[in-house]
Amino acid sequence: MNGFAKAVCFVLLGILPALAADPGVVEARYAEKNVPLTLDAKSDFWRKAHPAFLERDSFGKAVPAYRTEVRARWTKDNLYFLFTCPFEQLHLKSNPVTDKETNELWNWDVAEVFLGSDFSDIQRYKEFEVSPQGEWVDLDINLHNPHHEEGWTWNSGFEVVARVDQDKHIWYAAMRIPYSSVDNRPAGPGNTLRMNLFRSGGEGQHAHEVTWQPPMNKTFHTPERFGLLKLVH
Numbered sequence: 001m002n003g004f005a006k007a008v009c010f011v012l013l014g015i016l017p018a019l020a021a022d023p024g025v026v027e028a029r030y031a032e033k034n035v036p037l038t039l040d041a042k043s044d045f046w047r048k049a050h051p052a053f054l055e056r057d058s059f060g061k062a063v064p065a066y067r068t069e070v071r072a073r074w075t076k077d078n079l080y081f082l083f084t085c086p087f088e089q090l091h092l093k094s095n096p097v098t099d100k101e102t103n104e105l106w107n108w109d110v111a112e113v114f115l116g117s118d119f120s121d122i123q124r125y126k127e128f129e130v131s132p133q134g135e136w137v138d139l140d141i142n143l144h145n146p147h148h149e150e151g152w153t154w155n156s157g158f159e160v161v162a163r164v165d166q167d168k169h170i171w172y173a174a175m176r177i178p179y180s181s182v183d184n185r186p187a188g189p190g191n192t193l194r195m196n197l198f199r200s201g202g203e204g205q206h207a208h209e210v211t212w213q214p215p216m217n218k219t220f221h222t223p224e225r226f227g228l229l230k231l232v233h
Helices: 003-013 148-153
Strands: 025-030 051-054 068-074 078-086 110-116 124-130 136-142 159-165 170-178 192-201 208-211 227-232
Touching: 051 192, 078 110, 110 170, 124 170, 136 148
Parallel strands: 025 068, 025 227
Antiparallel strands: 051 068, 068 078, 078 170, 110 124, 110 192, 124 136, 159 170, 192 208, 192 227
């Protein structure tokens, strides 16, 4: 028996892990009940989530210094995301406001989730952003509109928490997004959404962009380069 055949047998017997998951798919694992947002990746809630990684810039070049972990979960009501973001130097907005959304938050350090459920019109999707200071903005994106940034007046009702660990040079952020704000279907196993994940921040020589699926473009708003989010048990 050759090496490949042995490996296949071992996978079937459960001795070796199955072949690597599709790098263009993030699996969000089901949780039976909604929970308060937590930034502790070691908590039972987040440990059960499969991590995905942002590790390339917008044109596909590796950026190991900013390799970012993202975990996703879902309930019948919400989608949850946790970002773990290493940094060298933060670029933060002075006088942060966290009780209402901050338009143009993308000009500072942010983590971003783009989600779309319309596979027939990929120019329509939603955008969610959170800063290290807990600022936030959500947008209803319509790329048919030349001024799609005007979509920031839309409100999903999503929630965020964030924290900066200056000693470790890592900032953390979590989002809880109402599922109904991104999909007309009830949440359920097997549901698939179009998705991309991003970080941007720093300034000057420390300016950087980190992506999950590189847009191969100067703008993150390149929906033909999105990957998929799949809800699983």
